[in-house]
Amino acid sequence: xxxxxxxLVLVDIQQEYFSGPMEIQYPAPSDSIQKIASAIDAxxxxxxxxxxxxxxxxxxxxxxxxxxxxxxxHPDIEERRxxxxxxxxxxxxxVFAGTDLxxxxxxxxxxxxxxxxxxxNNCILASAADAETHAMGAEVLSDATGAISIGNDAGYADxxxxxxxxxxxxxxxxxxxxxxxxxxxxxxxxxxxSKDNLPTSAMAGAALFSK
Numbered sequence: 001x002x003x004x005x006x007x008l009v010l011v012d013i014q015q016e017y018f019s020g021p022m023e024i025q026y027p028a029p030s031d032s033i034q035k036i037a038s039a040i041d042a043x044x045x046x047x048x049x050x051x052x053x054x055x056x057x058x059x060x061x062x063x064x065x066x067x068x069x070x071x072x073x074h075p076d077i078e079e080r081r082x083x084x085x086x087x088x089x090x091x092x093x094x095v096f097a098g099t100d101l102x103x104x105x106x107x108x109x110x111x112x113x114x115x116x117x118x119x120x121n122n123c124i125l126a127s128a129a130d131a132e133t134h135a136m137g138a139e140v141l142s143d144a145t146g147a148i149s150i151g152n153d154a155g156y157a158d159x160x161x162x163x164x165x166x167x168x169x170x171x172x173x174x175x176x177x178x179x180x181x182x183x184x185x186x187x188x189x190x191x192x193x194s195k196d197n198l199p200t201s202a203m204a205g206a207a208l209f210s211k
Contacts, residue, residue, distance in 0.1 A: 003190045004112035004137060007086075007105060008043040009051045009095060010036065011117030011124060013077045016063055016070035017146075024118055024146035025159035035144035035180040036116045037076050042184040044080075049108060051086040052077070053095050055123070093126030102134055112137035112192070114183065115175070116144035120163050128175040138175035139193050141183055142167050172201035 013036060017024045024032065043050055054071065057064040065071055073081070088099045095101055095113075105113070113131060115124050115138060124145050131138040147163035150156060157165070171177035176193035178186075186193055 002192060004192045005108075005110050006043075006112045006114055006139075007049045007051055007108070007110045008039060008114045008116065009053060009101075009127070010040070010077060011053050011095060011115055011127060011145075012055045012119075013052075013074050013117045014054060014064070014070060015072050015074060017118045018074060020063075020070070022063060022148065025148050026163050027143055027146050029146060032144055032146045033074055033076050035141065037080065039114070039116050039141060039144055039180050039183065040077070040080050042187055043114075046187045048114075048187070049086065049110065050084075051088060051095075051101065051104075051113075052081065053088045053090055053099075053117070056089050056091060093123045094130040095123070095127045096130045096134060097126075102136075105136065112139060114139040114141065116141050116180075118146055120145045120147040120166050121150065125166055125170070128170050132174055137192075139183065140167070140170055140175045140177045141180045142177050143179045168201070171196050173198045 016022050018029050023029065040050065054073065055064045056066050059065055059067050063070060086104055088095065088101055090097065090099050092098055113136060115127055117124065124140060128138045128140055147159045149159045150162060167177050176195035178193050183193065
């Protein structure tokens with residue numbers, strides 16, 4: 001496999017997701033934050049650039065308000081942060097929307113983003129799907145992100161179902177999905193992660209669920 005030129009993108013690893021109504025439910029945030037820290041340490045050891053993203057909803061918002069404590073990065077991220085990290089503030093789900101991330105990636109000859117952080121069912125999904133429109137490869141570390149349970153007029157699903165389903169959806173087309181340990185091994189070996197494609201995922205799904 002061709003060695004990808006990666007950047008590790010830390011998506012919204014903010015205190016908002018560790019308590020209160022937005023608290024990540026699956027995988028447990030106490031577990032995913034450890035995986036994120038391991039990914040940061042591995043990226044640093046292998047000279048992979050790191051991008052830190054924080055979501056801002058403005059100073060009048062009840063959540064993701066830059067004047068409130070929930071906006072801050074988790075301490076395990078903040079303590080690893082260096083001046084070499086690329087810092088981005090975003091207002092939309094995708095890390096590309098309304099930011100200079102794509103220009104920075106091109107300037108640094110990066111062709112693949114590795115996404116970790118929160119949440120699976122919003123900004124990770126949006127960013128991975130958006131990467132395709134920019135001809136940018138995407139990887140998602142399945143145990144270094146997390147979801148919440150959701151319910152609305154269209155339906156409902158618990159957090160494990162949301163997370164596992166979206167990992168399968170992403171791997172079927174938008175991103176290579178693997179656990180953090182596999183990604184770290186790929187860094188050492190200098191190779192890309194493999195992902196499925198929609199036709200083979202469709203055939204496997206039909207075989208599993210056909211009557």
